[in-house]
Amino acid sequence: AQSVAQPEDQVNVAEGNPLTVKCTYSVSGNPYLFWYVQYPNRGLQFLLKYITGDNLVKGSYGFEAEFNKSQTSFHLKKPSALVSDSALYFCAVRDEYGGSQGNLIFGKGTKLSVKP
Amino acid sequence: EPEVTQTPSHQVTQMGQEVILRCVPISNHLYFYWYRQILGQKVEFLVSFYNNEISEKSEIFDDQFSVERPDGSNFTLKIRSTKLEDSAMYFCASSADRGLNQPQHFGDGTRLSIL
Numbered sequence: 001a002q003s004v005a006q007p008e009d010q011v012n013v014a015e016g017n018p019l020t021v022k023c024t025y026s027v028s029g030n031p032y033l034f035w036y037v038q039y040p041n042r043g044l045q046f047l048l049k050y051i052t053g054d055n056l057v058k059g060s061y062g063f064e065a066e067f068n069k070s071q072t073s074f075h076l077k078k079p080s081a082l083v084s085d086s087a088l089y090f091c092a093v094r095d096e097y098g099g100s101q102g103n104l105i106f107g108k109g110t111k112l113s114v115k116p
Numbered sequence: 117e118p119e120v121t122q123t124p125s126h127q128v129t130q131m132g133q134e135v136i137l138r139c140v141p142i143s144n145h146l147y148f149y150w151y152r153q154i155l156g157q158k159v160e161f162l163v164s165f166y167n168n169e170i171s172e173k174s175e176i177f178d179d180q181f182s183v184e185r186p187d188g189s190n191f192t193l194k195i196r197s198t199k200l201e202d203s204a205m206y207f208c209a210s211s212a213d214r215g216l217n218q219p220q221h222f223g224d225g226t227r228l229s230i231l
Contacts, residue, residue: 032216032217034219036222041224042224042225043120043122043207043222043223043224043225044159044207044209044222045222046219046220046221046222049217049219051216051217090158090159092159094216103149103161103164103172103174104151104159104161104220105161106158106159106160107158108157108158109158109159
């Protein structure tokens with residue numbers, strides 16, 4: 001069965017420092033991986049995706065994510081955090097053999113808090 | 117940038133009452149989805165919809181739930197007889213196609229509170 005794990009409920013970072021939000025996944029086929037961000041009282045905004053190709057993908061707002069097939073991970077990163085990056089971050093996956101018609105399987109989310 | 121819009125932003129309903137949540141997907145999108153997020157929990161898939169019929173539904177989407185695209189723009193989720201455990205944020209999403217590499221675009225959600 002498809003699943004996504006975000007092992008950290010919360011990540012605290014000082015502004016200007018690099019940040020990493022962790023995600024691991026489990027699928028039966030090739031994974032299609034996504035990161036979404038949710039600001040308070042807002043919906044989920046698409047940040048970036050990994051389909052195939054380069055393991056390092058770049059997305060919105062200076063975020064990037066590194067796909068690691070051997071570790072089944074897709075960690076979200078940013079070289080220099082901003083206070084405005086504080087939000088809830090969701091990792092999601094689709095499985096090419098999962099039989100689904102396209103629905104996303106989400107992790108439980110990680111709250112990122114960036115302090116000035 | 118085109119957006120998915122949802123109304124109302126907050127709905128308060130008595131247990132046992134029917135509720136309809138409304139969504140206007142992005143205009144050229146063909147695939148539509150409903151998800152829900154119970155407070156403090158993960159986002160869960162409810163149903164996907166294409167070509168005026170349900171493509172897939174989860175175990176959550178039981179007989180109390182239905183979806184409809186009554187006209188060319190709206191996409192609705194109806195809960196016939198609400199229960200306390202239906203209290204959650206409900207998100208509508210749409211995508212241009214159902215390709216696995218296509219991101220889904222989400223609305224801001226409707227907070228449903230069942231009393």
